[in-house]
Amino acid sequence: MRQPWVRENALTLFFTVLFVVTLVAQAFVGHADFNHQQVAHHDEPISLGRFVTSSVFWVDVMENWQSEYLQFTLFILATVWLIQRGSTESKEPGKEGGESDKEQKVGKHADADSPAWAKTGGLRTLAFSNSLVAVMALIFLGAWFSQAVTGRIEYNATQLDHHEASLSLIAYMGSSDFWNRTLQNWQSEFLAVGSMAIFSVYLRQRGSTQSKPVGAPHHETSAEG
């Protein structure tokens, strides 16, 4: 028997609500912080509407989005070929690689209720087999490019404030500002993923899919609690 729609989608709904609430909160506190800086520099405060449509706001949003989607893109790809013995984030040792059609239930090995593109074979099945990483990578690249565009505008605003020359988009993408914004986000994502992979070997959270059962041995890989 199926559960009510809200309960069946509770995880997605929970994080969607959290996302919207925190994005709105970021807009309000970011606006207050920006205007504080404006007043400190004898410049005029701007409206909330102007702030949330400005690059000053969006560069901070985009630099975080791109790093999150890069994290998942790399994690999806890395877990195809790399394993961590004892981790819930890993396949069992010996299963590295794309696995057989039988294991992946594609083509003639598909079940009756498998997605249509898993059954058809050819390019459609190839595309569907890689659709998760493709979507994540596209969003990463889009957000990273958006970070470059909005970051350049924000950087050039500061350059003009200091009576210095502006940078072209290409020049900005080679600048220390662009790479400082990028790498400060990347390093934190890689740390979080790496530590999750190894922590899940030895630590437990009862009832979570991200943890082994509390009583599972440390060497047991790919078990969910």
Add this chain to the structure above:
Amino acid sequence: MRIAFSTVSAVVLALCVLGCGTADDRAAARAATERFYAAVSNDDGAAACDELSEDTIKELESQSGQECADAVTELEYSGGSVVMVEVYATNAKADVSGGESVFLSPESGAWKLSAIACRPEEGKPRDRPLDCELQA
């Protein structure tokens, strides 16, 4: 894949909104710069001061010991027509054909000149601040 295309479309649309939103600002900054240089070339100090920010007027009067309208026309300008205007968030820069630039910022809903007659200093690299005859 539909989600990916929707996301990319949203990003492109957002970039367009961000990029296209400054067209009016560019026109306004250009017009303020043109009015300033026209006033200076006509020796109309009062009209030129109308285009300066309050802090810039205070700085000029403090430096010169004169009223803005008297002092502003005594500064050195290369002059010429506006050849390029850049607007980034709350700052703008206009280059004039004589080889100098002015910087502008919003004040009471209009773009006002906050630094005038700015030129690159001899021998300095491009990433150094321009040297301005007057700045707030």
